[in-house]
Amino acid sequence: MASAAIDLTSLSEEQQLALQQYTSVTDQELHSAVPLLQKCQWNAQIAITRFFDGDADVVDPVAEAARAPPPPPQAARRAETLMDGIPARSGGTRSRRDGHGLEEAPRVVPTPESQMTQSMPFPFSILLLPFNLTYTIFQRVLGAVGYVFPFLPRLLSRFYSGRASQPSRDSGRRPLNPRDTAARFMREFEEEYGVTHGTLPFHEGGYAQAFDIAKRDLKYLLVVLLSPEHDDTALFVRDTLLSPELVNFVKQPANNILLWAGTVQDAEAYQVASALNVTRYPYACLIIHTPSVSATAMSKIATSTGPVAAQELITKMQTAMRERSQELDRVRGQRQEHQASRSLRQEQETAYERSLAADREKARKRKEDEAMKEKTEREEREREEQKATAARNLAQWKRWRAQSIPSEPGTEVKDAVRISVRLPSGERVIRKFVPGAELEELYAFIECHHLLVDEAEASEKEAEKPQGYKHEYNFRLVSPMPREVYELEKGVRIGGRIGRSGNLIVEKLGSDEDEDEDEDEDEDSQ
Incomplete structure (x- = not known):
């Protein structure tokens, strides 16, 4: 049934974040999502659980939300990226794992370039101008040497990075929005490796969008991160990523795979690599919704670093997919039942609206007929009264005349x-x-x-x-x-x-x- 429009400006920042998280998972309309979130005290986790269990009318979500611990505070500027799910790092690399041994896969939204870089005050820029000029000249000289002797950059890269290299990005690469970044990556990938467009079904959007689609549709999100600075990248792409076996495996609709790839030269892929704790390239991981962990959890169920054979990578992903197939089938069945019940309710509401409209139309016609009949009778009475008055006046006039x-x-x-x-x-x-x-x-x-x-x-x-x-x-x-x-x-x-x-x-x-x-x-x- 139609409802009044939701005024999003009246919601606080925390409520808007909870609404965004809830709708990205459930794909529910705003006029239905806001009342449930209000009943759950704007706790998105409880609202999502009640939505998929279909017992919001049986279980009291208000009491459940009151018993639930408050969500951890988030920075205002990084709130949309949900960075509370990014693994914490102190000294070495540590992974956030749950009781099932799965590593959480966070949702990452690239920070705008205007927020990552801040302009230096004018007096300091004047003081640092000689150092900037010296650095620019030195960089140009090293660039010319690297162009004449191309083996030097690779040798220095191996010397400094070694085996456990951290993700790096080209600071001189022009930052673009996620969709344009994906288009640029696909164009460079096709030009570099001589393949036609569509050979691999890359997602033509950002990582956050692919992440949300995989969560909503229960798809497997295959994330591939490449670094042109590593010698294994070209071998991995030609022998593994572009192998007919892997291409057919990714394209097969029954596997339900969504492929997203990027190069760490771009800001978005660089942040994704940092969030996923990538230490070696090329890197590939399979991410899927894990309802056994929580109602909104997305976890890495299979990872691969460095060069790997195509059949070995396919086998690893197939094994992980078989382990999760039963759980995903159960969730899909619950969603189908919920969708069927929601469709049934919508059909019932539509039928009720049609019946109510028909009753209103009948009542309107009945009122119009009654009004027309009353008007006709009133006009008839008025004519009779006029005739009677005219007859009385005529008789009186005749007597008078x-x-x-x-x-x-x-x-x-x-x-x-x-x-x-x-x-x-x-x-x-x-x-x-x-x-x-x-x-x-x-x-x-x-x-x-x-x-x-x-x-x-x-x-x-x-x-x-x-x-x-x-x-x-x-x-x-x-x-x-x-x-x-x-x-x-x-x-x-x-x-x-x-x-x-x-x-x-x-x-x-x-x-x-x-x-x-x-x-x-x-x-x-x-």
Whole structure:
């Protein structure tokens, strides 16, 4: 399930180191790694053990972390290299070995050149300028002598180094990052020994990266260190390292070998040689994860120094690999079970998310349907209320207008206009109007005819004009022969527009449904 992004800047330096160590071994996502490390009090060893055992929910990692001794302090500048695992040296060479007789293989990250060399203050550089010039001239002279007599450097190297030589590096060699250093080594190796690219599957990255990959994927890390200053290097490369038997052995996928090589002329290989206690070249060692030692231990299970036959080196590595195969198979099985359970949990969470999304979609549609239904019902109620209000206003207006319609003029009015009107119901109504009456009086008479049938009843009903109501007539008066429409116009008089008499027909302007509604409203008002 999605989670909020982890803010790495809020973690302390020790917590970031523990997180880096934990993720490099388990390859777990940050949003899952941080909660387990928090439960384990940021103890990476306990968290890794709980991760591979799969019992973080059963065993209390907090109590286990409280009982565990605190990790040894590390220098801030060398913290990332995990140099607490480098064998200690005092006088001679000593190796850190565990109870199983295995020598620990440390993870080494090369120190940046800017941290290894510090610039000298300007006043001291001025004072030491004559000595630097003398040293430079002397170095150039010796270089020229060595170029003319090439046997002298090798003779001096044997004289000083002897058999137990320490790793050395060319201080004049340009330092590069681990990936570029590996690319330069492979290019020089191919040019020196005349092989094509890919003859040996060298890892195209730094030692620390190869170390982490081997730990994560449970691969055998074969480390090869060469020193061009030793005469055995060329013989070892041609007869052993490039032999068809060893090349096929390294390339065979079933052996699961990751090959990393370097020359001690480079800073990274020089530091790796120092960390692995290399005393003789060429050097080769096989490193693998040893869970019997600890949950994160990487140990050397086979080493070879000096010239050695290809078959002898293969036999030594095969023997070591067979001794560790059962333990690695067990760890692989545990990881596969853990990965299967994690995949199952992810599938279950995904199915739950899909089901939850479907339920949310159904709820959303149901709410939309309910809202639409409610809106439709509300609009229908509003229309009904508007119709009812309009009907009440119309009935009240008719009652009010019927009271203001003057009575029919008597016989004493000689110029009265006689109008014969045929209503939509077929009934014919005849009435007289004074000539000066407006045409609207005729329209109002027809509109309120059903109220004027009984003038006594109409006069008894008193009504007020409805507020805010503007009446519109939904019919018009038409003369049949010849056809002429008498539209309602303000200020038009009946006598001037129709004459002394007229025969008119009422034509409805609305639909038949409106007519039926008007008739119902008229009946209700009666």
